[in-house]
Every structure is written in structure tokens, then in C-alpha cells.
Amino acid sequence: MSLPSHSSAVEEKLERQHRRNNSSAWTRPVSLSIPGVRTRRLRILVPNTGSFNSLRVSRMRRKRGPVFIFFACLAVLLTVVVVAKAIGRRGKWRDQWQQGPSGEPSTLVFKREELQKIWKWEVGSGHYPSTQPIPAKMSFKDKLYNPAIPPQPKRSKPARYIAPNTVDVVTEGTGTGPKRTYLDLQSQPPNVAYPPRPPPGSVADMDHVMRYCDFGQGKYVRDCLEMLRLGGGLDNGNRLRRDSSTVDHHYIYLEQPMNETAKRPQEDDEPEGQIPIYPKSFGNRIRKDDEDPYEGLYKKKGAEWESSLTLPATREHYVAQSLESPCDPENPRIYHMFWTGPFTDKPYMALLSFLYTQHTGLHLKDWPTDSKICRPQFWLWINPGPAATIPNPNALHDMYTQLKNNPWASPFLHTRFKDVIQFKLWNTTEQLDGIPEIKEEWRALRDNLFNSGGYIINVKKKATTTTTTEGEETVAETTTAADEDDIVNRLGSKSSSSYDRLSVILSDMARFVLTHRFGGIYLDADTILLRDWEELWGWTGAFAYRWSRLENYNTAVLKLNKNSALGTFLFRTAIKNGLDFHPMTVSRYTRDAYLQGLLLRLPDALFDAAWLNTENYQRDRPPQPYFTEFAHFFDTPAQNSAAPQALGIEGFFRGSYSYHFHNFWWKPFDSTRNFPDLGARFKKGEDLAHSLLRKERLKTIMAAKAKTKVGPTTADLMEDEYLNEDLLNTIGQDKVDLDWSAVLKRTFEAYIRGERPNMYGEWIEW
Template sequence: MITTRGIGPQRTYHVVQNPSQDLDTVAYPPRPISGSIADFDIILDHCNFVSGKFVRDCLEFLRTGAGLDNGRRVRRGYLDKVKYIYMEEGSDTTDLHFQQTTTPLLPAAHPTRRHGRNAGLQKKKGASWESPLSLPPSQGHRFDANPMAPCDSQNPRLFHMYWAGPFDDKPYTSLLSFLFTQNLGLQLKSSPATPAGSALTDMYQSLKANPWAVPFLHPRFKDIIKFKFWNTTEQLDSIPELRDEWRSVNTLFNSDGVSVSIPDPSPTRRRSSDGIVNRLGSKSEASYDRLSVILSDMARFIVTHRFGGIYIDADTLLLRDWEEIWGWKGAFAYRWSYHGFYNTAVLHLNKGSALGSFLFRTALKNGFDFHPSSIARYLKDAHLSPLLTQLPDALFDPAWLNTEGLQHERPPQPFFTSFSDFFSTPACQGAAPLATGFDGFFKGAFSYHFHNSWWRPFDPARHWPDLGPRFAEGERAARAAANPDGDLDSWLEEIDDDKVDLDWATVLKRTFESYIRGERPNMYGEWIRWYY
């Protein structure tokens, strides 16, 4: 038996606190310190559904340890039990107000036995063993010389998102949540905005003509949000583990045993093929776009293996800064509700990792299937499951257990029995969204996953971007499309025309928009700055 004992940099655990006495910011939580790291082992102790933990208690633990209740915390006693954020030895923590608990370094332990590379593994009859992997050297411990810097240029925080179909209010709101929560330096001085360069591609022409997309082409966001056109052939050819063999597979669109073949698009067959070839994005429950979903299952592994970073589904809203997650060096996804396999709606892989190489080679030999349950099977069969940490869904999907009929006796706030409650909040809970706002929405969770519902508008009464005079032209075009018979010149917003009880989706969209308009700060008390 091989026994190991962990060694490495010394850890200093802390509870994030806001040392500022500035009355303009004291009511807001502090930003996480750049380079801080979330201890997933401690998080699992407090949040793992399998061990009987409630999402409600997990969220309290997460927000208290991160200082999200700054200025409004109800005293619960000594905070040593909620410490899950740490800094590693070598990080400059001068003048940072931590409550410190230090863990000593441990001596190294050496394995007592050595096993052959393929010991305990079985291969299919007639198959050959895979060639040994050629991998780059592992990265050593690094830390930013400026721990308060908004971005580490040596280790950029890359979020990836895949979207098929016309750009609408779903990716729009998801990107707004990104701007509202992450440490992007938007509160710092910027150069005066200049007109964007001429678009040279059809993609950019389409984005410029789309009122939901055009705000993100503003020069203020040019180094923060980048649009890339997805070309499946180019992407597959960019992966060394696939480029020589992917053309030989029967179909690229296979997910958990469901295979989608592209019909012959010849003129005699065009009518029957239009439904699948030309449809991008789900427009209703009856027209669910299975092809785009299967392609996205593959795309998330490609972009994270090729570039590193974290992939998030487009039906995800970010609810807090992810700095402590970026500090953790391993790969992860989260648990599929109460089931044992992964949900890769959030997926982190390191660039060019051995784990990524294994998954691509295994998927190639198994019908090119990247469905989360298949990924779990590949890892389990190879005894490699610990390499892809399975985090509790409470961190990224805090309503899921409730929608499955679990934990109803002690649900978190808000209490959803169906994912549709986010878009159409039941009347009995209808006072909560407007009264508590963003601060009352699964506080402590890193994100909220609203699970498809692409056809449900975030804001039915105002189904257009509302970002102020700077983006008035796009708003006018969207209002004209939403109200083709209305008189835009005489239109005046009246509160009586709005819904009496606003739904959670509407409140979050309008909160993010008010930050871009400059009417309120973001969740950390920072105001967006457009010019010097």
C-alpha cells in the first residue's frame, strides 16, 4: 500500500474582513485578496450533501468566511470554524487584516512500493495500450507581488462561455453578472473611449447590429470581454490528442448514448434537414436544440484544455468574486444534484494537463462522448476520479436539491421548488425579490445556474437592454422590436406599467444594468468609471 503525507507551502487561514472605516464602503464586503485560496476539503466538510449537510448552512458558512455579511453580520461567536480561505507561504500579507490560524509544514513521506504503469487496469480485446504521455514540467508555486492587483498577468483568470444562436438576454445578463462581481478594474481610471475599429468579420457585423451584444463591444470592455467564432474543425485540429484521429470517428455528436447525425443538406433533402442544420439555440421546450447542447459538452473540454481557465454555461449568473477559486490549482466540476456524477456547467482544467489528455484520448475511444455521466465513468474505470474534484452543487447550483424535492424542511433563501420560479416567482414569495434584492439571492454561493429556460425572458415588461444614454441607440432598436406598434418618441416609463411583484430574474437583470448606468456601485461598493 502506498501512503503519502502532504507537503508544501505553509498556509495561513483567515476570515476576510473590511478594515476600511470609509462610510461609503463599510457596508459592502471586501474584495478577496489576490492569491487567496479556498480549501475545498474544508468546504466539503460543511457543504457535502452526501454527509447530510444542508445548502442553507453551507451558504452561511461560505458568506461568513468570505466576509460577505460585512457590516450586517449577526454575531454567531468565534469565527475559527468558518475559516476556509488561506494564503500560502511567500504571499505578501502586510497590512491585511486577517484572523490568522497557521498550519505547520509536514515532513515528506516516501512510498513503500512501486507498481507498474498499467497494474490493475484492463483493456479491450484487440486494443493496444496508449503511448506514454509527453507532458510539460509542472508549474511551481507563484504569487503576485502586488496582492491587491485586479489581475495576475502571469496567471490570467479566463472565463469561457459557449453560445449558439442569436445573442439575446441570456448571455447578455450572464456577462453583466461577470462585470458586476469580478475584479476587472472597472472602478479604476480608464482612457477616453474611442470608436471601435471597423468589424472585418460577419460575426462582428452581426454583434454590432444586435442590441443585446453591442454594449460589450464598447472600448471600455475591449480587454475584458472577447468574442471568438467557434470552428469545430479548427478547434479539434488544435488538440494534439485528437488532431490525427478525430476524422475517423462515426459522429462528433454523441452524448450519453444519444447520437445525432447531420442529415444530407442536398436540395432534395433540404426540407427535412433544415430543422437541425439551421436551428441554433432552444426556442421553446418543444424545440430543444440537442445538437448545440452536445457540441457544448465537447467545447468546454477543448477550451479549458487548450487555454486553461474555467468554463461556465451561458445559463449561469456569477454571484461573487471567484478569486479564492482561481487560487486552487486542481481541476474541478460540481456534483449533479444528489447523483454521483459531475455537472460540467462549471469546469476547470489546467492548460495542457495530463487529466485533459486522458479525457480526450478516452472519449476518442468511446464514441466521442463528453456527457458528464460518461466523464465520470471514464475517471472511475481508470481509478482517476480524485483528479477531477467533485464540489458540492451548493457552491454553483444552490437551488438544485430543492427542485429535486430535497431539503424542503430547511431550504436556502430563496426557496425554489422549480427552476421556473426564478423567472416566474410564486406570488407567496413575490415580495422577496424587490425587498431584499441581489443581497437576498443565495448569498454565499459563487453562482446560480438557472438550467436552460432560454425561451423565458428575464424582464417581460422591459424586454430590452437598459444601460443608459451611452447605449441609447441599441436600447431604442430593442424597444422597437419588443413593441413594434408603440410610439418610441412619446414613450415614457411609468411605474404603473410595470409588474406589481417583480420576479427574481427581473430584479437581478435590473441590478446589473443599474451598475453599468452608474446609478449604484457593484456588490463590493465600487463604481464603474468610464473616463479619467
């Protein structure tokens, strides 16, 4: 028996009294002092462990043997179950629900050997121009030759660090590619007023870009833009002296032509007795006898195994200077953009920015046949009706008729732009049938084709039944309701409350379809190009960019190689996941399969430099201009409104490749000059725009008068009375301080009118 441990004589007395009254009780009293009150104590009941102990001891003495045997048998049973599962996991895939690396239900439908095929194909085709490690989860045993990177210094692990009965997992490609010469681009006298264009065939070193721009590593957008600005020569020779340790701006390089007699490294080139390894591969070793073929991979619940991949032969990686033609047929320079509804100032501005920044050759009378420059093209894909409708047989003719009669679109039908801008008719059925990976299966999902992040919009129209009497018979007719503001029939986004969500979902899929079928780069229609993309085209990998603070993709900019293994993976995975191409879902596809390195997630500073600021990040050192809301692009705050006119486009996120203004389809770029202002050559379209604006303002006046019941109510009377008044004037009075959106629009238009050169000092030649 243990000694008593009472805190006071009072407590001991109470316990003894309670024990005498109820010796078998499960509780006992405890007296606690009350802070600040010396004369009173608090009495509470606590579990009486003494009763339990006495009961347990008395009974367990009689039943100790059977209880011990029971727990022993249970332990043996659990051990057998665990061992059986471990053995079964090696021989058979785990079919139960599993979470992927993202913490969400897995989307994976490929075995490890198929994922290895994808990595081998992409690396062997020169689509991985990076020294970043390949995931150890791929468990490569043989070396991967990478023709897109130069040979890297070899290192050998001392034998004392090599565990017995283990093998190396290859996490680095063996470089067999050409050497690189990094460039210091600067304007040269006498042409110092404008930046130089990047040399043909130049390439951006994305490893260097990630070192200076990765938000995940604490890098600032402002510092990234400085590096991009200096490395691209965008400072126009006005470069300030900086400590070389502050910023290394050399991120653009040229590949040197390969020596045809150079020997390709082979396995027998390695020193005897040493295991060649590369940076970051230390510690990536596994035991030969304990290797789990499915370790780290989690299959999608209920999905069928994907059959063995059949991929074409790997492509040859060429140095740009060694190509017979300046354009690589496997890497065509096509900008894709998708648009639904009436043509507005949004695609108009995207096309103007393309003409203002890219090397289209408009400063030349004719494009030289022996040019060493790959001339880019812009393909604008038009979905002629609501996203869920099927185009009629005359859709192509109707599309061009509408473009010709649209003041925002008609200027780009000019013969001067025919070699660089093309309008294409989008047909969902035709496009999906053009993807061999899914053409036999996508129709099973046609009723749920509009899938965005698991949110599915059913496009079946609601049927209504009406009855009519013909003679003595009653006939029932079924028709479909077509509400123009219904989400299925909506055509374009007229305001934040009437958003064309269906078209946005369709565009999520369209970007992958277009880049996989035709190659090139997809741009969202709310994108404005800010500089030449030559070195981005030179980088032969695939990329999108980061979703602000989140480690996910934003595919507002997307580059895919034509008919690539990565594209095959994405479409086969998507068809097993409801054809969901939302950027968040695509992030899960690549994360679950450890293929993120093949679709590089570039920092958003390159394409979306205001995004972090709008989400309250990096406001201690923001870039120029400083936007805390995307709306500030269209309505620049008064305290910052001196910058647009004073700095012009040169002060607008200088260094970024593009700017993404995130929707605002209903907000005009230039409220006082909300029409295409391109000069005498396009006077017809401008007059048409003025006429349309007058009609819109007339409707507004009529609606206001009808509400107040003042004045005439018919269109004719209203037109006679107000047609020549200031209210119908299409050119309003400018704001004292122009907004950024208006400054960019007027800059691009001045170039087309021939009043100023483009950003590289080239004057348009008509």
C-alpha cells in the same frame, strides 16, 4: 426404515391407499387443515421422495465408482482452468468485456503505469492542493512530493502492525509547499456598507469546503452558504455572534512566501527504523509476491492500448506574491462561454454579472500598470450558424456585423469594455485541430461528432432528387433539404419543444477544448455570477461540480489547467469512446481510471444552490430563496414574491459563487422591460430593441387577426392601424411583485447606468 410421521390417522390411511394403487408414483397425498373449518381438510399432492430414494439407492450402488471418478476429473479440470486464468491475468491484460467501478462497461484505455504518470505530473505541478488520499489502486511505492500543501505531521506505524514481506502503498503526498495563513475577512470602518474584495492571491481551501458542504456526507446547502458567506466577508459587518463550534468559516488563506534557504525534505531525512506514513494510509499495504499489476483496473472492450505518455516537465508551483506579474501565464484568468444563434438576454445577463462582480477595474479611469491584481477577462465564443454547419470565409466579419446590429450584444462592443470582454469566433475544425492529442484522429468520427452519453446525432443532410427537362435531355439534380426547425439546422432554442440539442452537445465538447487549449474556467450560458472568484482562481487544481444527488459531474462550471496531463488523459480517453464529453460519461472516465481526485467534484451549493430543492431534497431546511422549480426564478410564486424587492441581490443565495438557472432560453428575464436598459450611452441599441419588439408584437397581432378573419390582413394596413396603440407599447406595466430574474437584471443595469455601485461598493468610471 424411518418411523412414520403422519399428522393424523386419516393422512396415514390415504397414503397407504395411494401406495397400494400406485407404488411407483412420484407424488403422494397430504391432508391439511382449513383455518376456521373444523370438519373439512384440504388434500394436496406433494413430491414422493420415497420413490426417488429407493431408485437412487438401488442404482447408485452399482454406479458409485464411475460417478465418483467423473466428478473428481471435473474438479481437477476446473482447478486447472482457474489457475491458468489467474496466471494469465498477471502476464496479459484481460481482453474480455469488463465492468468498471461504475457498474457500466469500462472506458479505460490506460495502463496503471500511465495513470501513475498522470498523478505524478499533476501532483508535482502543484495541481493537487489537497491532503485527501491518493487512491491505493495506483500502487505508488515511492513518495510523492506535493508543492501545493505545507508539510504535514508525520506518524510512524509500530513494527508489530507491519506484516512481513509487505510494502506500503503511498496514498498521501509529502507536503513541501508554503505555510498557510487563514483569513477572517470583514468590512472595516468606515467602509462597512459593502463586503471587502478577497485579497489578491487568496486561495480557497477545498478540503474545508468539502467538510462543510458535501451532500454525500449529509451537509445542507443552507449551512454551506453560511460558511461561505462568513468566510468571504459577505455579511458586510452584520455578523451575528455564533458558537465557534457551530461553523468554522475560515476557508480562505494566503500562502506565505517560501524561504529560499529552506531545505526540501529528502528520503534521507526520515528517522531510521521507521516507515513514515500519513493520515488515512494505515492498512494500505500489499504483499510483494502477490501484487497484481492490473488488479482493480478494467480495460475497455476492443480498445487498443494507449502508447506510453510523453508529458512535459512538471511545472513550478509559485506563491502568488512571488510572481513577477500578478497573472500566472500557466493559469490565465479567462472565463469562457459558448453561444450559438442570435444574441439574446441570456449571454447579456452573464456578461453584466461578470462586470458587476469581478475585479475588472471599471471603477478606475485606467488600469495601473503596476497593479498587484490579475485582471480577469471574459471570452464569449460565438458559433455563427447551426452547430453542424461550417463557417464561411467571411464569418468573422459577419459575426461582428451581427453583434453591432444586435441590441443585446452591441453595448459590450463599447471601448470601455475592450480589455475585459472579447468576442471570439468558434470554428469546430480549427479548435479540434488545435488539440494535439486528437488532431490526427478526430476526422474519423466527424459524421458522429455529436455524441452525448452514447446518443449520437448523425449530421448528414437528407438528399432530395429533382428532374428537369433541357431540350430533349432529362437532368437530375440532387439538393439537400434544409428545414430550419430540423434538429440539424436549428439555430437557438425558441421553446421547450424546439430545443437546440445539437448546440448543447457541441458545447459539452467545447468546454474541454477551450480550457485545455487556453486554460481558465468555462461557464454555461445560463450562469449568473454572484461574487468575486479570486480564491477559486487561486486554487490551482481542476474542478467541476456535483450533479445534484448523483455522484457525477456537472460541467456547467469547469476549470482545467492549460495543457495538463489530466487534459491529455480526457481527450485520449474520449477519442477511444466516440468523443463523448457528456458529464455522465466524463464521470465514468475519471472513475474507471481512479482520477476523480484530479478533477474535484465540488458541492453544487457553490454554483447551483437550488438544484437539490428542485429534486425534492433538503426541503426541511432550504436555503434562501426557496425554489422548488427552476421556473420560480422567472415566475416567483406569490407567497414568496415579497423577497426579491425587499432583499434584492443580497438575499439571493448569498455565499454562492454563481447561479445556474438551467436553460429557459425562451423565457425573458424581465417581461415588462424586455430590452437592454443601460441609459443614454446606449440609446441607439435600446431604440433598436424597441423597434424589434414592436415588429414582433405586430406579427402576433396579424396572426391573431388572420385566424379570426377580422380586420385587415396586410402588414401595411395592420401597422397603420395598430402602430400607436397600447398593444405595440414596448414598456408594459410592472407586476405588483417583481420576480427574482427581473430584480437581478435591473440591479446589473443600474450599475452600468451609474445609479448604484457594484456589490463591492465600486462605482463605474466612464
